[in-house]
Amino acid sequence: MEPIRRGDTIGVGSLHGLAWIGGRCLMTVTRVDIIDRSVEKAHIWINDLAEDLGTDNKHYAYRVLRAFLHALRDHLSVDEAAALGAQLPIFVRGVFYEGWNPSRTPVHARDLDGFLRRIAVEARLAGETEASFAAAAANRVLDRHISAGEAQSVLNALPPHLRELLRENAAANQ
Numbered sequence: 260m261e262p263i264r265r266g267d268t269i270g271v272g273s274l275h276g277l278a279w280i281g282g283r284c285l286m287t288v289t290r291v292d293i294i295d296r297s298v299e300k301a302h303i304w305i306n307d308l309a310e311d312l313g314t315d316n317k318h319y320a321y322r323v324l325r326a327f328l329h330a331l332r333d334h335l336s337v338d339e340a341a342a343l344g345a346q347l348p349i350f351v352r353g354v355f356y357e358g359w360n361p362s363r364t365p366v367h368a369r370d371l372d373g374f375l376r377r378i379a380v381e382a383r384l385a386g387e388t389e390a391s392f393a394a395a396a397a398n399r400v401l402d403r404h405i406s407a408g409e410a411q412s413v414l415n416a417l418p419p420h421l422r423e424l425l426r427e428n429a430a431a432n433q
Contacts, residue, residue, distance in 0.1 A: 327397035
């Protein structure tokens with residue numbers, strides 16, 4: 260008997276692990292638990308952030324998370340960014356590393372406004388005030404999902420003006 264390949268046409272029926280439509284084999288549907296868990300964890304992060312932001316708009320929460328992670332990552336050394344990335348769920352880690360050029364980090368924003376402006380532009384926010392609120396919410400979510408030691412390590416690695424912003428938010432969260 261010849262093996263069935265993707266795209267082969269067969270009679271009515273189904274085979275375990277294959278998706279069939281109109282007698283045509285489309286793909287395997289075997290699930291990989293680690294991917295399912297990572298998708299679930301990514302949804303948890305986004306839902307947590309949406310709740311902290313006071314919105315039901317998950318796309319907005321995703322844009323904020325993405326912009327905050329990128330701005331934060333670019334202010335960390337390569338080693339510190341890698342240590343933080345190791346604690347993130349697979350899909351959140353992918354967002355964290357998206358578009359990263361390690362040879363250009365750490366970036367040192369001249370002031371807090373530059374950091375907030377970056378978040379505002381990337382997340383398509385109204386301005387720095389909304390970005391400040393969004394950064395505080397994203398930082399609270401990050402703190403809840405990584406170890407206390409890594410959160411402190413990230414804080415210590417940041418320039419003083421960013422450390423102060425995030426430290427104030429962390430203290431308000433306790």
